[in-house]
Amino acid sequence: MQTVVFPNKILPYFLVAPQIILTVVFFFWPASQALYQSTMREDPFGLQSAFVGLANFSAIFADQNYLHSLQVTVVFSLATALLSMGVALLLATAADLVVRGKGFYRTMMIIPYAVAPAVAGMLWLFMFNPAMGTLAYLLRRNGIAWDPLLNGDQAMTLVVVAAAWKQISYNFLFFVAGLQAIPKSLLEAAAIDGARGMRRFWTIVFPLLAPTTFFLLVVNTVYAFFDTFGIIHAVTGGGPAKATETLVYKVYNDGFVNLNLGSSAAQSVVLMVIVIALTAFQFRFVERRVHYG
């Protein structure tokens, strides 16, 4: 490493200031506020607050609603990650078979990634709204009692599909890159060794994609945990009967709708711990992920 010595004592600080200011204003300050608020309890009129130690934390972990929300989040995240990765892998392997218009096919596949979460949510909401959705109408005509406004499982399915759809593009890109990184001669060797179609895929291609798959699993879990607020807010609002209320949505609901700032802050501190754990996990295993060769 080369050490650069600035002759000017102030200039370096001036140059990194924008980044530091952004981080302090939008991360450290809110995070410290969350930590502070999580130990406080506010009176019903918001006039004063009192220090209560870890009472907010013990309260949320004793709360059935919170544990239910945790369960919803796990189900939602796993379902979203698996669905979007599964479809993306299918499309990526199909992309390998496209001979003409490969570039066009790939470009079209990537477009959904550019759609904002709330807009994606609205799209799916319109399509599957029981009152006016075209696809909801088709479902009902085919004998499926479609009503995500009343049926929790259907609501969950809808947000999972909407959230997964948005993430397919991202996963598709990585799977295409992963497939391209597999040496052609390996597939040829497998062809000579008598492995065809599905067998070749599951014994050679899929194991060689393992590093990509593992990386995407972490990224998709983080996405489903934290970046799907917009979709849930637009599609179900956490309902019906909290069936789609994930941890992030509950933070918003308890804090900004129900104005229970102490509990909401404690929940966000828990989320912060989860983010830190996932990031550490990613650095530990994903950044140094297994490389074949």
Add this chain to the structure above:
Amino acid sequence: MATIELKDVRKVYAGGVEAIKGVSLDIEDGEMIVLVGPSGCGKSTLLRMVAGLESISSGEVTIAGKRVNDLEPAERDIAMVFQNYALYPHMTVRQNLAYGLKNRNTSKDEIDRRITEAARALEIEPFLERKPRQLSGGQRQRVAMGRAIVRKPAAFLFDEPLSNLDAKLRVQMRVEIRRLQRSLATTSIYVTHDQMEAMTLADRLVVLNAGRIEQVGTPIELYEKPATTFVATFIGSPSMNLMKLGNGSGWNIPAGAGLPPQAVTIGIRPEDLVIASGDMAGQLAAEVQVVAVELVGAESYVHATTADGSPIVFRVAGRSGIQIGEKMTLTADPSRFHLFDKDGKRTAA
């Protein structure tokens, strides 16, 4: 074990480029055929067409009397050794060897038996439980060979298998491949661009140039009677010297030399040129000036230029004491000449 026949095989790519322009070849049972040629001559393409990894545009390939044009690679009963080995990185050596057999529903006992046998022959027994990335280049090469052997195929196809090894290991593996191929007596096609490898491995050599066969024959036939100037310069190192006949060639060719009239090019191998002593007037000779001397050990290659500036190489024993800039007269025995006509075809002396 099988014969392989190629009948007027052609490869035309979608863009209209013809990579293989009608190749016919009969390979006998147990024979080691080496396809050799410069890069881009189509030798790898031809091998891949036999393997089934490239489609055959026209013509016919038969293995053991069976037309294989429309068969999948797996149905052709061949095994291939790739240049980069193409070992499955996520499997142990044992799993790599077993993979092809498992896909063919071979019984577990039989798989174990064959792996033990192949591992012993290739001396890879200590590495059976390791992954390919834990092996050196030479060991990977052996595993790749092992994967071909355990299958007991009708034919082995080698696609430049030694080009990723260092020089010493390459010579060692070359000998081993030859020994193994002899003892198994499996028909083999071996592709290489290294003429030394080609000469030492082949029962018969096939020299390819721009998608066509230039010559087929035993290594010594090709060395002693090259059919074209291309083969003449491709086989042998340093290459054969080619000189245009006629005035200004720098060679004094006496009228009584008896060269046929159609001969326009004369080829002389570096070892057939000798330094003349005494007066060469009226005899075949050339005045040359030395520009470089390469000492390669037991012998030296002397690079020189003739009077008209064309380069010439000749071979002398060990440390010759020849100095750069030295002038000398070269001569050669006319019976060692290779004569070629205006199309570069060999012509009788």
